[in-house]
Amino acid sequence: MSGPMSRRISRVLIVEPYADLRAEIAATLRREHYTCDAVASADHATIQLSRNAYAYVVVDLEVIGGDLVSALDPSSRVILLTDNDSEPIEGADSTLQKPFSREELIARFTS
Amino acid sequence: MSAEDLSRRVLIVAPIGRDAELMCTHLEAAGLQCGVCADIDEVCREIDRGIGALLFTQEALLPNVAPRLARTLDKQPAWSDIPIIILTGLPSLETKSESFGPLGRRTNVTFVDRPVRIQSLVSATQSALRARERQYQIHELMVKLEDRVHERDRFLAILGHELRNPLGAILLASQMRDDDGRLDGEHAQLIERQSKHLSRLVNDLLDLSRVVSGKIVLKRQVIDLAEALRQSFETMSDAAARQKVTIEVKHSEVPLPVNVDPMRAAQVITNVIGNAIKYTPEGGHIVVCLEREGDQALVRVTDDGVGIAENRIGTIFELFAQAENAIGRAQGGMGIGLALVRTLLELHEGTISAKSDGVGKGSEFVVTFPIASEPAVTVAESPRPAAAHDGQPRRIVVVEDNHDVRDLLRLKLRRLGHEVDAVSDGHAGVKAIVERRPDLALVDIGLPGLDGYEVAAQVRRTIGQDVVLVAVSGFGQPEDKRRAIDAGFDEHITKPADVSDIENLLSRLPPRHDGV
Numbered sequence: 365m366s367g368p369m370s371r372r373i374s375r376v377l378i379v380e381p382y383a384d385l386r387a388e389i390a391a392t393l394r395r396e397h398y399t400c401d402a403v404a405s406a407d408h409a410t411i412q413l414s415r416n417a418y419a420y421v422v423v424d425l426e427v428i429g430g431d432l433v434s435a436l437d438p439s440s441r442v443i444l445l446t447d448n449d450s451e452p453i454e455g456a457d458s459t460l461q462k463p464f465s466r467e468e469l470i471a472r473f474t475s
Numbered sequence: 476m477s478a479e480d481l482s483r484r485v486l487i488v489a490p491i492g493r494d495a496e497l498m499c500t501h502l503e504a505a506g507l508q509c510g511v512c513a514d515i516d517e518v519c520r521e522i523d524r525g526i527g528a529l530l531f532t533q534e535a536l537l538p539n540v541a542p543r544l545a546r547t548l549d550k551q552p553a554w555s556d557i558p559i560i561i562l563t564g565l566p567s568l569e570t571k572s573e574s575f576g577p578l579g580r581r582t583n584v585t586f587v588d589r590p591v592r593i594q595s596l597v598s599a600t601q602s603a604l605r606a607r608e609r610q611y612q613i614h615e616l617m618v619k620l621e622d623r624v625h626e627r628d629r630f631l632a633i634l635g636h637e638l639r640n641p642l643g644a645i646l647l648a649s650q651m652r653d654d655d656g657r658l659d660g661e662h663a664q665l666i667e668r669q670s671k672h673l674s675r676l677v678n679d680l681l682d683l684s685r686v687v688s689g690k691i692v693l694k695r696q697v698i699d700l701a702e703a704l705r706q707s708f709e710t711m712s713d714a715a716a717r718q719k720v721t722i723e724v725k726h727s728e729v730p731l732p733v734n735v736d737p738m739r740a741a742q743v744i745t746n747v748i749g750n751a752i753k754y755t756p757e758g759g760h761i762v763v764c765l766e767r768e769g770d771q772a773l774v775r776v777t778d779d780g781v782g783i784a785e786n787r788i789g790t791i792f793e794l795f796a797q798a799e800n801a802i803g804r805a806q807g808g809m810g811i812g813l814a815l816v817r818t819l820l821e822l823h824e825g826t827i828s829a830k831s832d833g834v835g836k837g838s839e840f841v842v843t844f845p846i847a848s849e850p851a852v853t854v855a856e857s858p859r860p861a862a863a864h865d866g867q868p869r870r871i872v873v874v875e876d877n878h879d880v881r882d883l884l885r886l887k888l889r890r891l892g893h894e895v896d897a898v899s900d901g902h903a904g905v906k907a908i909v910e911r912r913p914d915l916a917l918v919d920i921g922l923p924g925l926d927g928y929e930v931a932a933q934v935r936r937t938i939g940q941d942v943v944l945v946a947v948s949g950f951g952q953p954e955d956k957r958r959a960i961d962a963g964f965d966e967h968i969t970k971p972a973d974v975s976d977i978e979n980l981l982s983r984l985p986p987r988h989d990g991v
Contacts, residue, residue: 382640384665388647391662395651447636463643466650 374419374473378402379409379427380445385462389422392466396473406432413437420473422460443472482527482611484508485600488518489532498530498596505597507604515540519547528558528603536561541578554614558603559584562591637676641669674971678951679811683794685952686818692953693736693822699851700731700740700765700772700844707745708763714749719757720778722748727765731772734847739819746812747776747827747840754838755780767846774842783831783838791829792817816842869981870913873897874904874930875947876922880970884917887974891981901925905933913942914984917977920948920959931963943984947972 376398380386383404390402398420401412406427412418413435421436422443436442444456445464458472485502487509489495495511502509509530512518518529522544536544548557559578563586578584583606587599648662648669658666685691708724715722733740751761755778764775783791794814813827820827824845831838871888875881876899885897898907901924908916908930916934920927931944943966946959951969959967968976 382644384644384669385640385647388644388651388662388665391651392647447639462639463646465646469647 375399375401375416376420376422377409377412377416377418377440379404379406379421379423379432381405381424381427389469392469393473396470398473410435425459479611480508481521481525482607483604484510484526485528485530485604486518486521486526487511487530488513488535490535491532494532501593502597502600505601507597507600509600515543518544522547522551522557525555526557527607528560528600530560530600531562533561533563536578545578554610554617556583556610558606560599560603561586562589562596563587564589638673641673645669670971676811679815681951683811683815683818686815686822690952691739691819691822693739695734695736697732697734697847697849697851698737698740700733700774701726702851703733703735703737703740704744704763704765704774706737706741707748710741710745711748711752714752715761718752718755720752720755720759720761722752722761722763725762725764727767727772729767730851731765731767732847732849732851733772733823733844734849735823735844740823740844743816743819743825743827743842744774746816747774747842750812751776751778751780751838751840754778754782768843770846771843772846775839776842777837777839779837782834782836783829784834785831788829788831792827820844869893869915869984870911871895872904872907872911872913872916874899874901874907874916874918874922874927876900876919880919884972884977888977891978893981899923901927901930904930905937908934908942908944909937912938915943915945915980917945917947917972918964920946920950920955927964928958928962931959935963943980945980 376393378386378389378393378400380389380402381404386402386404390400393400401416401418403409403412406429409421409423409427409432413421413432417437418440420441420443422445423432424445425447428444441457444459446459446461448461460468460472485507487495487498487502489498489511490513492511492513495513499509499511508527510521512521513535522529551557561584585599585603587595645666648665649658651662652658682691704724708722712722748761748763755761759779761776761778764773764777766773766775792813794811817827820842826843827840829838829840871893873881873884873888873895875884875897878899881897881899885895888895896907896911896913898904901922903924904916904918904922905925907913918927918930922930925933927946927948931946934942934944944964945966945968946962946964947968947970948955948959949970951967956967966980968980
């Protein structure tokens with residue numbers, strides 16, 4: 365299978381400490397037919413990364429650290445959630461400044 | 476020697492020890508602090524340390540000394556311009572300036588001809604030290620201003636950070652509409668929860684700002700502390716149920732009369748219990764204990780929650796402390812609440828302290844208020860908001876210039892079965908109220924054309940008391956409410972207006988007889 369359908373069975377890991385934002389990111393992506401795992405901390409993210417292969421990792425900039433970076437699969441696309449218009453961050457495939465709309469989020473998955 | 480002492484000291488530099496000693500004796504006799512030195516290296520070190528002034532004899536300024544001295548002085552920070560007095564033996568100022576090369580061109584150099592009278596020497600030295608003291612005062616002021624700028628920048632950075640997460644959640648949730656444009660309950664609840672969180676944040680910030688600028692006036696009365704606890708418990712029991720933590724209250728066996736502003740005392744207790752709920756995971760327990768210890772009434776709030784790391788205990792009452800702690804951030808805590816509590820308690824001559832055996836081991840907060848010498852008066856229970864209006868349809872005029880707020884109010888009130896006219900400026904507002912004679916008019920204060928106060932005044936002049944006028948304003952300070960009442964409003968509610976506020980208002984309207 366190729367094209368949009370193959371993308372839609374992709375698995376996404378969401379690492380965001382703010383509970384309500386985490387829940388809404390997951391709900392938004394699930395509506396787009398992505399399979400989502402959502403966790404609050406780098407420790408939980410590392411456990412999830414050891415269990416599953418993720419096509420996308422959406423991660424808050426403040427959570428990301430050495431252990432999490434080394435646990436990432438190089439083939440995963442990393443979408444970094446930031447607080448400000450920072451310069452492109454090394455290792456991130458794209459950044460997304462909070463607050464972001466559904467369209468901005470989805471665009472990171474199709475671009 | 477401290478930097479402050481050093482800055483009040485004059486250093487005498489003279490090659491002949493006897494001259495230096497003599498000058499030192501006279502200056503000390505006039506109450507000035509001085510030291511003697513003949514070595515340029517030591518002089519440069521004293522300059523770097525922040526000496527108050529330098530007093531040279533001309534013969535001490537050998538050809539190699541003046542340039543070296545000038546280089547050292549040039550390295551001083553911009554605010555520092557050490558006064559230098561040079562005792563000369565030459566006749567004209569022009570010649571003197573040239574002879575001292577780079578040093579003579581410095582603006583803060585005073586030449587004094589010899590032979591010099593003692594009084595002149597003392598007076599020149601005093602002036603130099605006073606000038607230096609002013610430099611230090613200005614420097615201190617600059618440092619304070621810089622600190623304030625840094626504090627403001629830090630505040631804005633934290634505020635921005637704290638607004639982004641709730642706004643992000645609200646934005647995404649608001650876009651989770653189904654094909655018919657409806658939001659399901661879960662997302663609508665999230666929007667409501669996060670909006671309330673943002674409202675609380677704004678209220679806390681405004682409160683803190685009012686406390687800091689001394690604008691909070693306590694309306695004190697002697698009440699039993701149990702009354703303040705009862706009021707805050709009413710507020711917090713829902714939050715505890717939502718978080719699935721239990722709260723046990725242990726009342727004191729003796730009365731606890733305290734002379735407090737009841738609303739502020741309840742706010743303090745609500746904040747401390749709210750903090751315990753926030754940091755106690757599902758299934759946890761909180762015990763609130765009222766007790767008397769000597770001449771103090773205590774509220775002891777103990778929880779078995781996440782606890783506090785030893786190195787953070789000392790800073791948790793500082794502004795934004797929680798914003799710099801990962802757990803606090805995840806819970807949406809900006810660290811205003813406990814800072815506000817401490818400040819409110821200081822106004823009441825009370826205290827707050829915290830202890831914890833460490834992370835994961837729970838924590839205990841103790842609030843104290845001084846016991847009052849008189850017994851408590853009974854506080855009448857505040858009227859409880861009506862659960863809903865009586866169902867009777869009403870005629871309502873909404874005067875609001877913000878398109879979204881106006882439409883939302885119109886929609887909500889129509890859903891409740893009322894007949895609603897909504898207009899967007901003050902002139903249209905007066906016209907609509909006078910013509911429609913509604914039961915209730917909700918009037919924004921900051922309106923184009925006529926402001927809300929003028930709308931109320933004109934309506935009262937035209938139709939008298941034949942309508943209930945309610946000011947809906949972003950400004951919720953007591954003086955704003957007073958101004959609204961003075962202008963002719965019956966009530967004042969602060970934005971964002973909650974549906975329950977409006978339902979409560981409607982329930983208090985006299986019944987209609989003509990029908991809508």
